[in-house]
Structures are given as C-alpha cells and as structure tokens.
Amino acid sequence: MRVLTADDRLRALLARQLLTGRAALTVPRALERIGGLQTQHAPSGYLGLWSRLIGFERSTLTAMLHDGRVVQAWAMRSTIHMLSRRDHRVFTAAVRAEQRAEWLRLLRDVTDADMTAAARVVGGLLADGPRRHAEITAALADAGLPAGVFPGVQHWVGLVRIPPAGTWATPRAHVYGLAAPGPEPGPAAARAALARRYLRAFGPASAPDVARFAGWPVRVARAALAGEDLRPFAAQDGTALLDVPRAPLPGPGSPLPVRFLGPYDAVLLLGHAAATGIVPAEHRHHVFATTRPRSAPVFLLHGRVAGTWEHRDGRVATTPFTPLDAADRRAVDDEAELLTAWYRDPGPGAPPA
Numbered sequence: 001m002r003v004l005t006a007d008d009r010l011r012a013l014l015a016r017q018l019l020t021g022r023a024a025l026t027v028p029r030a031l032e033r034i035g036g037l038q039t040q041h042a043p044s045g046y047l048g049l050w051s052r053l054i055g056f057e058r059s060t061l062t063a064m065l066h067d068g069r070v071v072q073a074w075a076m077r078s079t080i081h082m083l084s085r086r087d088h089r090v091f092t093a094a095v096r097a098e099q100r101a102e103w104l105r106l107l108r109d110v111t112d113a114d115m116t117a118a119a120r121v122v123g124g125l126l127a128d129g130p131r132r133h134a135e136i137t138a139a140l141a142d143a144g145l146p147a148g149v150f151p152g153v154q155h156w157v158g159l160v161r162i163p164p165a166g167t168w169a170t171p172r173a174h175v176y177g178l179a180a181p182g183p184e185p186g187p188a189a190a191r192a193a194l195a196r197r198y199l200r201a202f203g204p205a206s207a208p209d210v211a212r213f214a215g216w217p218v219r220v221a222r223a224a225l226a227g228e229d230l231r232p233f234a235a236q237d238g239t240a241l242l243d244v245p246r247a248p249l250p251g252p253g254s255p256l257p258v259r260f261l262g263p264y265d266a267v268l269l270l271g272h273a274a275a276t277g278i279v280p281a282e283h284r285h286h287v288f289a290t291t292r293p294r295s296a297p298v299f300l301l302h303g304r305v306a307g308t309w310e311h312r313d314g315r316v317a318t319t320p321f322t323p324l325d326a327a328d329r330r331a332v333d334d335e336a337e338l339l340t341a342w343y344r345d346p347g348p349g350a351p352p353a
Contacts (some may be wrong), residue, residue: 004188004204004241010276010303011250017267019300020250025053026334027061028069028273035213036081036091037266039072040158040190041294042171044262045082050342051147051259058168068180072161072173074154076194076213078102080161087159088199089182093190094224098216103152117184118149119156121128123178129160147335174335187266188224191216195224196244202272204233204243209271235275256303257334259323260316265296268305279305283321299335309336316340329338 004012004143014020017034017268030039030053038043041117049056061082064070070241071088075081084093091282095258104112121143125131153159159178166173185319192216199205225242226326233241243249255306261267268279268287287296296308297317298328307320326333 001232001234003236005236006275006277006351007236007252009204009255010278011252011254012204012271012277013202013267013276014256014300014303015248015250015254016203019267020255022052022054022256024055025198027064027211028086031070031082031084032087032197033201036075036083036087038264038269039082039166039173040289042072042166042173042323043168044264045072047260047262047297048167048265050339051261062163062167062169065135065167066235071179072166073159073179078155078211079135079153085180085182089184090190090193092158092179093184093187093195095214095216097187098214098220099155102215103155107146107152110149110152114146114149115152115156116141118145118153120149121145122153122159123157126159126176126178130175131177133174136176139331141152146342151165184342191220191224192228195221196228199242199244200247201228202266203247204231204241204249204272205275206235206241209275212270245254249315256300258331258337259300260297260309260339261300268295268298271329277304280321282322286321299332301332307332309339311340311343313332314340314344316343 019028022037023030025033027049030049036108037045037048046058046061049061061070065072071085072080072082073088075083075091076095084280093159118140122136125136140150151236159176160179160229161173162175162177164170165175184190192212195210202213206216207221207225207326210225210240211218229245230242231245233243235241258311273279283305287305296304297310298308300306307318309316309318316339318332
C-alpha cells in the first residue's frame with residue numbers, strides 16, 4: 001500500500017481545490033468540483049472563485065445567486081456554504097438527520113415537536129416570499145415557540161439566503177426564502193454521495209476526516225464509505241486513507257503558485273488542513289484568533305500559508321510571516337497586483353491560468 005507524506009497530500013489537496021492552476025469551468029461546475037465554498041463572510045466565495053477560475057467576474061456569481069443556479073445556505077457542519085443548486089439538495093439531505101439530532105442535544109429545552117412547529121410557522125410565512133431575519137424571529141415568538149429556535153429551524157425546513165443579501169455588495173446574509181422544490185436522494189444515497197465528493201475535493205482522507213467535514217459521527221462516515229469503490233492509501237503515521245479512483249495525485253515537481261484566499265476558505269480548515277500542514281503551526285495564531293470575527297485573509301506560497309493580506313486604500317497589501325527572497329517577493333507582488341486590478345475592475349481580462 002502506498003504511503004502518502006504530508007507533502008503528497010498537500011499537492012493533492014491544492015490540485016483538487018483548483019489552486020495549482022486556474023480552471024476554465026462554470027461557477028456551478030467549479031463549486032461541485034471543490035465541494036462548495038464556506039461563506040460565513042459572503043465575499044469569501046467571490047475571492048475563492050477568483051483564485052480558482054479563469055476569467056471570473058463578480059457579477060457572474062451575483063447573477064447566479066439571484067437566479068438560483070448557486071445557492072447559499074446552511075449545509076455541512078451547520079455552516080453557510082455556496083453550492084450549486086444540485087449539490088444543495090444532495091448535501092442537505094446527507095446531513096439533515098445528524099444535524100437535527102445535534103441541534104436537539106444542544107438545546108435541551110427544545111423538543112422535536114417545537115422544531116416541527118417552528119418549521120410550519122416559517123414555511124407558512126415564507127410561502128408569501130422572502131423575509132428578513134427579524135421578521136421570522138418575531139413570527140416564531142408570536143407563535144409562543146421557545147427563544148432561539150430560529151437557527152435550528154433550517155434543519156427542518158429548507159431555507160436559502162436571498163440576494164442581494166449575502167453578496168459581494170451586501171455581505172450580511174439576513175434575508176431568507178424557501179429552497180426551490182425538487183427531487184433529492186434518500187439519506188443513505190446522499191451520505192454516500194457526500195462522502196465521495198469530499199474525497200474527490202479534499203482527499204485522500206480518513207473516515208474521521210470525512211466525518212469532520214460533514215459534521216457526522218465517525219460511524220456515519222464509515223457507513224457512507226462502506227461498499228464504495230475506493231483506493232486505499234496510508235498516511236505516514238499509519239492512518240488508513242481512502243480516495244476515489246483516478247483523482248489527481250501530483251508529483252513533487254508539480255507547480256504550487258501563489259494564491260490569495262479569503263476568510264474561512266475550507267482548504268485551511270478541518271482534517272485535511274491538519275494533515276497537510278497547509279497552515280504552519282507556528283503561524284496559526286496569525287490566521288485564526290478568538291479576538292477576530294473572521295479568520296485572516298491569507299496567501300499561499302509554495303503551497304502553504306505564508307502571510308496575510310488586506311485590501312486598503314485601493315490596493316492589496318501583504319504581510320509575510322517571514323522575510324521573502326527576491327523571487328518569492330516578486331511572485332507575491334504580481335498576484336497582489338492582479339487582485340488589486342480585480343477589486344478595481346472585475347470585468348474581462350481576469351488573470352490567466
């Protein structure tokens with residue numbers, strides 16, 4: 001059995017996340033390829049796609065959020081994601097039962113009957129069209145339901161964020177509507193699909209890695225992987241890894257270009273991030289801190305996080321963690337210039353692959 005080093009897994013992760021060369025894909029297809037984009041901060045989705053796609057324009061994503069080809073909603077780990085319409089149906093079906101159970105464990109004074117009643121109230125209210133967060137919580141209070149049920153009701157009735165809320169220009173995702181009706185797979189099929197999609201987007205990975213991504217107990221991940229046609233590998237510490245057939249495993253000479261990422265990009269989170277060392281431990285406090293509402297925007301250099309960045313006074317300014325040599329400095333500055341230009345004019349002429 002092939003043993004994969006942290007560097008092997010890092011190159012695989014970056015290739016599958018479209019971070020080793022911008023791809024000529026549509027936005028929905030790209031989102032399906034990378035397992036969605038985590039977007040507690042809506043502009044992160046735009047930044048993530050800019051770093052991954054040739055010719056990406058902000059107006060394209062905004063238009064797709066408006067017409068429903070891209071959906072922004074709670075999904076894995078009860079976290080806001082931008083997903084293709086098709087993936088939204090599959091992924092929410094895959095995680096619904098475990099998220100409901102977890103929600104009821106967290107709020108011990110709330111029952112399943114309370115949540116079912118809350119879903120009826122919210123579904124009836126939104127049948128007439130989208131409503132703001134404050135309007136929905138007021139309706140739940142008027143119905144005599146326990147305080148704090150609203151966040152969890154998204155596990156009982158399909159809710160999506162409604163533009164322009166949750167877009168580049170209006171980041172706060174505080175307007176909700178009902179998800180478009182449509183067929184979805186049964187729970188077992190949906191869980192198997194989500195597990196495979198995680199491996200394709202972030203693998204090779206272990207069953208606990210899959211569980212952390214989805215927000216499942218490990219036993220659910222193991223059941224979802226059972227019977228699938230998967231390639232076995234091993235990590236250097238002996239951990240059993242699985243992968244989908246024919247997924248890329250780039251060699252040591254594969255390119256690792258500079259890439260800029262926004263807050264909460266999932267490539268920096270969860271088991272795959274720990275296994276690959278994409279965020280060096282000695283610099284983790286620069287990226288994630290309880291004193292900040294969001295993780296810091298970062299840039300990748302030679303495949304790992306090497307500094308932070310911000311857009312200020314009309315330019316992208318970088319702060320490397322350690323001094324850069326002349327070649328690396330030029331590479332970071334060149335990508336920063338491209339991002340500065342995109343902030344200024346996100347139209348045709350986006351960066352090459």
